[in-house]
Amino acid sequence: xxxxKLIAIVLxxxxxxxxxxxxxxxxxxxxxxxxxxPTHWVPQSPTLGAYRALLNGSTGQVSGGTVVQGGDFxxxxxxxxxxxxxxAALTLIVSTMAAYAxxxxxxxxSGGVLALLIGTLVIPIFVVVIGLFQVMANSHxxxxxxxxxxxxxxxxxxxxxxxxxxxxxxxxxxxEEAALIDGCRRWQAFVRVVVPQMSSGIAAVAAxxxxxxxGEFLIPLxxxxxxxxxxVTVLITEYVGKYTTNYPIVAAxxxxxxxxxxxxxLVLNKRxxxxxxxxx
Amino acid sequence: MSGTxxxxxxxxxxPGGVVAVDDLNLEVEPGEFLVLVGPSGCGKTxxxxxxxxxxxxxxxxxxxxxxxxxxxxxxxxxIAMVFQNYALYAHMTVRNNMAxxxxxxRMPRAEIRRRVDEAAAMLGLSDLLNRKPRQLSxxxxxxxxxxxxxxxxPAAFLMxxxxxxxxxxxxxxxxxxIIRVQRRIAAPTLYVTHDQTEAMTMGDRVAILSDGVLQxxxxxxxxxxxxxxxxxxxxxxxxxxxxxxxTLERDGDGLAVAFAGARIPLAADATSxxxxxxxxxxxxxxxxxxxxxxxxxxxxxxxxxVTRLESLGSELVAYLTPAGATDGPVMTARLDRGEKLEQGxxxxxxxxxxxxxxxxxxxxxxx
Numbered sequence: 001x002x003x004x005k006l007i008a009i010v011l012x013x014x015x016x017x018x019x020x021x022x023x024x025x026x027x028x029x030x031x032x033x034x035x036x037x038p039t040h041w042v043p044q045s046p047t048l049g050a051y052r053a054l055l056n057g058s059t060g061q062v063s064g065g066t067v068v069q070g071g072d073f074x075x076x077x078x079x080x081x082x083x084x085x086x087x088a089a090l091t092l093i094v095s096t097m098a099a100y101a102x103x104x105x106x107x108x109x110s111g112g113v114l115a116l117l118i119g120t121l122v123i124p125i126f127v128v129v130i131g132l133f134q135v136m137a138n139s140h141x142x143x144x145x146x147x148x149x150x151x152x153x154x155x156x157x158x159x160x161x162x163x164x165x166x167x168x169x170x171x172x173x174x175x176e177e178a179a180l181i182d183g184c185r186r187w188q189a190f191v192r193v194v195v196p197q198m199s200s201g202i203a204a205v206a207a208x209x210x211x212x213x214x215g216e217f218l219i220p221l222x223x224x225x226x227x228x229x230x231x232v233t234v235l236i237t238e239y240v241g242k243y244t245t246n247y248p249i250v251a252a253x254x255x256x257x258x259x260x261x262x263x264x265x266l267v268l269n270k271r272x273x274x275x276x277x278x279x280x
Numbered sequence: 281m282s283g284t285x286x287x288x289x290x291x292x293x294x295p296g297g298v299v300a301v302d303d304l305n306l307e308v309e310p311g312e313f314l315v316l317v318g319p320s321g322c323g324k325t326x327x328x329x330x331x332x333x334x335x336x337x338x339x340x341x342x343x344x345x346x347x348x349x350x351x352x353x354x355x356x357x358x359i360a361m362v363f364q365n366y367a368l369y370a371h372m373t374v375r376n377n378m379a380x381x382x383x384x385x386r387m388p389r390a391e392i393r394r395r396v397d398e399a400a401a402m403l404g405l406s407d408l409l410n411r412k413p414r415q416l417s418x419x420x421x422x423x424x425x426x427x428x429x430x431x432x433x434p435a436a437f438l439m440x441x442x443x444x445x446x447x448x449x450x451x452x453x454x455x456x457x458i459i460r461v462q463r464r465i466a467a468p469t470l471y472v473t474h475d476q477t478e479a480m481t482m483g484d485r486v487a488i489l490s491d492g493v494l495q496x497x498x499x500x501x502x503x504x505x506x507x508x509x510x511x512x513x514x515x516x517x518x519x520x521x522x523x524x525x526x527t528l529e530r531d532g533d534g535l536a537v538a539f540a541g542a543r544i545p546l547a548a549d550a551t552s553x554x555x556x557x558x559x560x561x562x563x564x565x566x567x568x569x570x571x572x573x574x575x576x577x578x579x580x581x582x583x584x585x586v587t588r589l590e591s592l593g594s595e596l597v598a599y600l601t602p603a604g605a606t607d608g609p610v611m612t613a614r615l616d617r618g619e620k621l622e623q624g625x626x627x628x629x630x631x632x633x634x635x636x637x638x639x640x641x642x643x644x645x646x647x
Contacts, residue, residue, distance in 0.1 A: 174367030177334050180354040181361050182428070183384030192380075196371040 103168030290340035315483030568637030579630030
């Protein structure tokens, strides 16, 4: 039994870690070594050339088929960060208030609103993509960061509201009632007492949104055309050439793009798992 | 500081039709400590929350210091409340918890500091002002909640079972502390509890509530000595009063009460003080015997069977059934530790006949 468990764990870890390890070794190999047969699992002469090419730019000749414009990668990383953080901040403002209203205030149809909100979680994005594109085009929001931020606020806020709603429901009423007696209006009690009480949940939901928006690919692919708003997920695919691909550069880009969310996940690991398990 | 809290015909009906508080009339006098007591679900907390403004009033009027506050939001009522679970602001220090209401009132900083320091000194919190609530014990948190209430110098104090989260020893200690602080502040206080001991030991007056209806309002002595009905009689006192179905019989010129094989002649003055008794002669009646009225010298003897004995060290608690009625009512008696009783054996105990209570067999009203 213990042996089976061990085997299962090893398999799961290999399944998760394998691609990352492969990515790292590829990124410090040369194009030639990647293409060599038999495969070199460990590079014989490790090099940071791919990283240098990615950050400083390279020509097609040097990097074997992939032309890298200097500065593009950093620009795309910045775009990703701005979009993810912007979407997280706006989503949290909307969702925290919505969760409080749905969880605390008694009004007609509050149950219906929540059901509708959760219902949107099961609609796949592909269904609405054409309409979304038209709306964005008509609003002149194609290829803008704020356009992407707005779309992600719309796609992320149902889950965020739902998670925060469960937290509001579990929170004791008394501190905010004490605040009302202590002289607060409802919104003051919300800002000064309720939001601080929810801080751990808000942090966890913030991390969940940032991670999920950082990894988004389809929507930015559709809604961006230039480096003005292109996030790193979309840029990486452009390093894949039509006839040849410089695998070390693609791998290096993947590894670098992985670092910010990995740090976030490590730091907030406990809070995120707690939140998703419903205990926060 | 002096003021009053007045509830006039206050009724609360929840959506769905449940009437939590039914036509409640109550006045807390200047400086008075009034305890609202009753079993859980009797409407006492709802009544308190209506005074605080946390629950809407269905009908009736609430006044604080003769100012009508029925429809005012809590912040405009000039009250302070202590909650059962303390309700401290977890992200603020003790000092900021206490200062919060004063800051909201835009009081000058120097005055806030003075009031918080003074309240902290009164409650023994001076060394804890920079701690967060989670670093405090239950008793300390309760003190902070008290401090937060008193720095406001409100027109009225509301307390919702503030001691029920504390352990027994601390509860007794804090009872005294709350009374001491309240006497010093001298603001009218409405205190809600389900614990009759707290009610009796703390209240200037006690209001007993059952199913949303006020049963009796009086000093602890009044509600103990002259309960208006069987509910109050059973609720006040610990252990509870024994209520036994009995028959009133004529006994020469006087009356006797008979239940489950026992027969106790009544003293003449007990009969004459209660004219209602004579009218019920030959009929059923509920008799109340307080556990502490057993075993008195000079009382009427009754033969019983001892079903169980509990020694509390200072006294004995005996569970007795009248002899010859093994399936009869079990009566609780508090007896002197020197009483010679054996579990499972018959015995003869005395009952103080001058301390019997009588209630209508149907309505439960006191006779």
